[in-house]
Amino acid sequence: MAETPSTMLPLGTSAPNFNLPDPSGNLVSIADFKDAPALLVVFICNHCPYVKHIQKQFAALAKEYQARGVGVVAISSNDVENYPEDRPEKMGEESKQAGYTFPYLYDESQQVAKAYRAACTPDLYLFDRDHRLVYRGQFDDSRPGNGRPVTGADLRTALEAVLAGHAVPGDQRPSVGCNIKWKSSKAPDYSSSR
Numbered sequence: 001m002a003e004t005p006s007t008m009l010p011l012g013t014s015a016p017n018f019n020l021p022d023p024s025g026n027l028v029s030i031a032d033f034k035d036a037p038a039l040l041v042v043f044i045c046n047h048c049p050y051v052k053h054i055q056k057q058f059a060a061l062a063k064e065y066q067a068r069g070v071g072v073v074a075i076s077s078n079d080v081e082n083y084p085e086d087r088p089e090k091m092g093e094e095s096k097q098a099g100y101t102f103p104y105l106y107d108e109s110q111q112v113a114k115a116y117r118a119a120c121t122p123d124l125y126l127f128d129r130d131h132r133l134v135y136r137g138q139f140d141d142s143r144p145g146n147g148r149p150v151t152g153a154d155l156r157t158a159l160e161a162v163l164a165g166h167a168v169p170g171d172q173r174p175s176v177g178c179n180i181k182w183k184s185s186k187a188p189d190y191s192s193s194r
Contacts, residue, residue, distance in 0.1 A: 016115035036129070
């Protein structure tokens with residue numbers, strides 16, 4: 001299981017726009033979250049062992065913070081031709097099975113993943129009320145097989161800071177997971193677009 005780290009999009013970046021369908025074809029856009037005190041955008045997929053490792057705790061954390069007004073959206077950008085388990089109809093099944101209470105959207109063109117410079121699943125981005133990036137990094141320091149409990153501590157700390165109107169600590173550790181399954185054989189080169 002090869003680990004791919006997050007690219008660590010620069011803090012302060014404005015949230016790239018999206019307007020993507022959920023498995024039922026309902027479109028969800030960033031404008032749907034304009035009144036939220038924070039917006040969490042997470043790139044995930046159905047089959048990734050890193051996503052499965054945090055899935056239960058992530059679903060619970062998302063539900064908890066949605067109840068406090070935080071906008072939460074998950075996006076799958078994987079190439080479904082080569083990874084059919086990530087097809088939209090399977091996403092709908094996964095959403096129900098995992099207890100997701102947030103939209104789970106399909107980025108068929110992969111343009112949204114590229115706009116966010118997403119590299120892995122899970123890849124987490126937390127934006128403040130003004131949709132400026134305040135956190136990008138790991139859910140916590142648990143990984144499949146490392147024996148550490150899945151707590152969501154890193155993301156929870158960032159969420160609490162945003163909701164309290166405090167600065168999120170800048171010392172952030174990259175998320176690590178499976179690479180996004182790009183349609184071309186080569187991953188985007190984000191280093192030239194910094």
